[in-house]
Amino acid sequence: MEGVIDAHTRDLLTRRPGFDWTVTEFVRVVDARLPPRVFRRHCPELDEGVTTPSGVPVALQLLGSDPAALAANAEQARKLGASTIDLNFGCPAKLVNRHDGGASLLRDPRRVQAAVAAVHAAVGGEIPVTAKIRLGFSHRRLALDCAKAAEDGGASQLVVHARTRDEGYRPPAHWEWIGRIRRHLGIPVVANGDIWSLEDYWKARTLSGCRDVMLGRGALADPWLAPRIRHWLSTGEQLPATPWQARAEILAEFAALQRITLPERVVASLVKQWLNHMRQRDVEAARRFQAVKRITELEALLKGLGGAAVARDRGRLELA
Ligand SMILES: Cc1cc2nc3c(=O)[nH]c(=O)nc-3n(C[C@H](O)[C@H](O)[C@H](O)COP(=O)(O)O)c2cc1C
Known part of the structure; x- marks a missing residue:
């Protein structure tokens, strides 16, 4: 999460068993191939086996709209050691959207597909390319088309934040919409949005039918949320509230x-x-x-x- 979850935070949040993988803050791609220091700043783990110190993999996230520029930077990241490239089509920030990045591509699924396909052509033979979307920009009518576009472009996994861009971070997250998408895709779909507790986790899983979820703000609000979920899944017992x-x-x-x-x-x-x-x-x-x-x-x-x-x-x- 940009400005919030850096390598130190990833380190701290993964010291106890809970997370299976993490993602960097987005690297903003405009047109030029960025210098190695930009990738290393966002992802210091590139020089440490691309995992957190506890061994949890770190995906490197790119945000941009120009397929060629995304491809060139994905290639650059791969050469520096990136083991997964994640593409951000969910960012709602006005400045980012005004410059045609993040969720603004959800207005045209063909652009999502072109971006994913270009990155997949550049690095997909070597490392996985994954994607993250919202349910749309100002409405949900293109949600499934955008998800399919990511899959058709070559994404091997899709995270869906269950809100449109215009819904910002306003509750509720529409977990049942993730289920509609999941049923039509062949790749794993990961549910995201408003998972703050073990109860939310179970509800999101049940309504979406997804096996995996992504935690954002909930992991900052309670750094033991992922361990809490993991503990409950493996023992059936609930950990006490975090003191x-x-x-x-x-x-x-x-x-x-x-x-x-x-x-x-x-x-x-x-x-x-x-x-x-x-x-x-x-x-x-x-x-x-x-x-x-x-x-x-x-x-x-x-x-x-x-x-x-x-x-x-x-x-x-x-x-x-
Ligand atoms: C301050 C902030 C920064 C974020 N930065 C990113 C980012 O860099 N990449 C990304 O994919 N999502 C980013 N997100 C979105 C979150 O990953 C997540 O999709 C969203 O907050 C919904 O999940 P949550 O309710 O678990 O937080 C950010 C969210 C916030 C609040």
Whole structure:
């Protein structure tokens, strides 16, 4: 998730069994072949076997509309070691859509197919190409056509965020629509949108008929959501609710990792950004957010959260 889930976050979220794979923030492709440093910045895991430190694979996501440019950049990413290329046809951001990227392609399924086909022709013989769509731009009438276009273009898996672009992130997610799509496709379809809890997970699976789901904001709101689902699937038992202390510790570890390269103030705002996601679904996180939201000094912020790890100096980790 752009601006939210970077390599450190992927690392932290995959330390406990739960996720089968992860995806980078999108790499924006306009026309030129991007330099290697852009791919490495989005996906530092390229130099580490393209997995998180715990061994969970990382797909590299491209967002763009020009098939030739997407193909050239997919080829570039493959040469740098990418093991899966994911194509983003779901981004609702006005700026991205105005420049004809993300969900704007859903207005014309032929363009989805052309983009996927070009990337598949460039790298599909070597590595899988996957795609992510919404149910449409301003209506759902082309949902199935867009999904089929991705499949016909050569996508080996399709994630469907169960809302149109115009629906933004407004609930509800229309999980039953994912089922309509799934029934007409031969490739695996993955359900996405508004899975915040084990109950949501089961409902999304039941209504969509999908075996797999993708978690976005829910994994930030409760970093134990994926492990919770995995635990329940393998034992039939429910893990207790995630205690505040566990949340505080993950935020402190996050701060320590980010502090290796980023200034204190930037790290403090990133910590508050994650806490903001947690507070939507947790009373104690909401209380702590109110208490620390104006603090810009990292150590004071972490103290306010009651976490244990403090990164004092640039480049140095200090776990107290
Ligand atoms: C801040 C933010 C950034 C996002 N960035 C990306 C992105 O880079 N690539 C992508 O495929 N989806 C991105 N998404 C969409 C999510 O992956 C997901 O499809 C959407 O949030 C719905 O799922 P959720 O309800 O589980 O969050 C982003 C969403 C948010 C809120």
